[in-house]
Amino acid sequence: MKLLLLPPRPAVPPPCYAPRRRTRRRASPSMASLSTHHYPLAERPLRYAVLGAGFAGLSVAWHLLRHSPEKLHLRIDIYDESGIGGGASGIAGGLLHPYSPKVKLLWRGAECWKECLKLLNIAERVVDKRNSNSQNVELEWNLDESIIRRRGILRPAMDAKHLGILTNNAQNCLPFCKIESIDKDAAEALVPNIKVPFNSVFHMPEAVNIHPLCYLQALFLACQDLVEEMSTSSFGGKELYMHKKSIDRLSDFEGEYDAVIVCLGAKADLLPELSGRLPLRTCRGVIAHLQLPDNVGETYPDHSPSILSDAWLAVQGPRDILVGSTWEWKSRNYSSGVSAEEASTALKQLLPKASAIYPKIKDWSFVGAKAGIRAMPPLTSFGSLPILGRIDDLVVGNHSCKYWFFGGLGARGLLYHGLLGKLVAQAVLFNDETLLPVELTSWKR
Known part of the structure; x- marks a missing residue:
C-alpha cells in the first residue's frame, strides 16, 4: 500500500490544545451532540496519534474522523511498524458472530454485531468504488476478491451435556443473527460428509467469514x-498519515500530540511505561492453511458454511480452508x-x-501456517x-498530552472493534473517560 508523504516536523512543538471538558456525566452521547459539539478553533490542527493498525486502531481512526465536528x-x-493488518488482526480466522462457543449472546452482542456490520459495509463499498474506477490504487490484494468469503457457520454439539447447554442458549439468540437447530440430514x-454426533447442529445463517x-x-x-x-x-479540514515505524516509548509523543491512543494489542506490553502494568495475558495462536489437491474432485461446496467446533474451519474457497487455532499461553x-517444528x-x-x-x-494438504499473539483480557x-x-498515570511526567x-x-477482536472503537473515539473527542462502559474501565480500580 502506498503511504502518504509526511510534512516536515516542526522544530519546536506548538502549544498543546485539548477539547473543553464536559462537566456533566453522560452515559453515552448522541451522534447529534457529537456533531454539534463546539470546539474552540486552534492555530494548528488538533493532533491524535493512534498506535496500531489492526482492528482496534483502524476502528478508532475511522470513528475519530467520522464523529469529529x-x-x-x-x-x-497512525503508527505501526508492520503496516496495515500486520499483526494478529491481519491473520485472524475471520469468523464473525455475536455468540460465545456455547452460543450464548456475548456482552452487548447486538450492538457489537450491528457496528461491526456497518464497518464491513463501509469497507465493501470502498472495494466496489475502486473496482469501478479505472485508476485503482496499488493494493496488497486483488480487488476482485470479496471481503466476505463465506456466509453461515455451523456449531455441532459434541456430547449430551454440551447439547443441552447449546439448546438453552440458542433460545436467546438475536432475531437478526438467528441460531437454528437442524438435524443430521x-x-x-x-456440508456433505459432516459428522453429527448427536443428530443436532446449530446453524447461524447470518454469521459470516471474512478475509x-x-x-x-x-x-x-x-x-x-x-x-x-x-x-x-468543511472549513477545518482533516489529515491522515500512516507511519510504518516502531514505537519505543510513549513519552516520545509528549508535546507533539493532544492525545495518544494505544491500540497495539499484545505488543503494548513492550512499551516501558506499560510493561507488566496491564491485566493482560499473551497467547500465541497458530492457524494452518490447507488446500485440496487438484487430483481430488469433491470440493467444499460454494453454498456450504464454515464450521465452529473444538477447532474451527474458516472456508476461504472450494479448495481453500484455514484451520485454527492453537493456544500457547504466556x-x-x-x-x-511459523517454523516447521511449530x-x-x-x-x-x-x-x-x-x-x-x-x-x-484428511484429504486436504497442508500448504502453510501463520501465527499471532493475542492479548487476552481478565475474566469478569x-x-x-x-x-x-x-x-496518564502510567506515563511519568506532567502531560500536555x-x-x-x-x-x-x-x-473476539473482530466482533468488538466496531462498537468499542466508536466509544473510545467519543471519549477522546470529548476528553471524557466517563463515556466508556464501566465494565471495561474497572480494571483500573
Whole structure:
C-alpha cells in the first residue's frame, strides 16, 4: 500500500490544545451532540496519534474522523511498524458472530454485531468504488476478491451435556443473527460428509467469514476517502498519515500530540511505561492453511458454511480452508512466521479436532501456517472483556498530552472493534473517560 508523504516536523512543538471538558456525566452521547459539539478553533490542527493498525486502531481512526465536528481541523497519525493488518488482526480466522462457543449472546452482542456490520459495509463499498474506477490504487490484494468469503457457520454439539447447554442458549439468540437447530440430514445437505454426533447442529445463517487483511486495508482506504471528502466540504479540514515505524516509548509523543491512543494489542506490553502494568495475558495462536489437491474432485461446496467446533474451519474457497487455532499461553514470540517444528506441532493438535467433525479434511494438504499473539483480557462477571481507559498515570511526567488504552480484544477482536472503537473515539473527542462502559474501565480500580 502506498503511504502518504509526511510534512516536515516542526522544530519546536506548538502549544498543546485539548477539547473543553464536559462537566456533566453522560452515559453515552448522541451522534447529534457529537456533531454539534463546539470546539474552540486552534492555530494548528488538533493532533491524535493512534498506535496500531489492526482492528482496534483502524476502528478508532475511522470513528475519530467520522464523529469529529466538521469545522475541527484534525490530524491523525497512525503508527505501526508492520503496516496495515500486520499483526494478529491481519491473520485472524475471520469468523464473525455475536455468540460465545456455547452460543450464548456475548456482552452487548447486538450492538457489537450491528457496528461491526456497518464497518464491513463501509469497507465493501470502498472495494466496489475502486473496482469501478479505472485508476485503482496499488493494493496488497486483488480487488476482485470479496471481503466476505463465506456466509453461515455451523456449531455441532459434541456430547449430551454440551447439547443441552447449546439448546438453552440458542433460545436467546438475536432475531437478526438467528441460531437454528437442524438435524443430521439438514446439516449434511449444507456440508456433505459432516459428522453429527448427536443428530443436532446449530446453524447461524447470518454469521459470516471474512478475509481480515482485505477488510483492514479497505477500512484504511475508507478513512482516506473520508478525509478527502471532509477536507473539501468543511472549513477545518482533516489529515491522515500512516507511519510504518516502531514505537519505543510513549513519552516520545509528549508535546507533539493532544492525545495518544494505544491500540497495539499484545505488543503494548513492550512499551516501558506499560510493561507488566496491564491485566493482560499473551497467547500465541497458530492457524494452518490447507488446500485440496487438484487430483481430488469433491470440493467444499460454494453454498456450504464454515464450521465452529473444538477447532474451527474458516472456508476461504472450494479448495481453500484455514484451520485454527492453537493456544500457547504466556508466549513472547511475536513473529508471524511459523517454523516447521511449530507447524508440525500445531497440525497434530488441530487436525484430529477438525476431522472429528469434518472427516474429509484428511484429504486436504497442508500448504502453510501463520501465527499471532493475542492479548487476552481478565475474566469478569460479564465474561472476558477488553480493557479501555485513560492511562496518564502510567506515563511519568506532567502531560500536555492525554494517553488512552484500547486493548485486550482477545479472540473476539473482530466482533468488538466496531462498537468499542466508536466509544473510545467519543471519549477522546470529548476528553471524557466517563463515556466508556464501566465494565471495561474497572480494571483500573
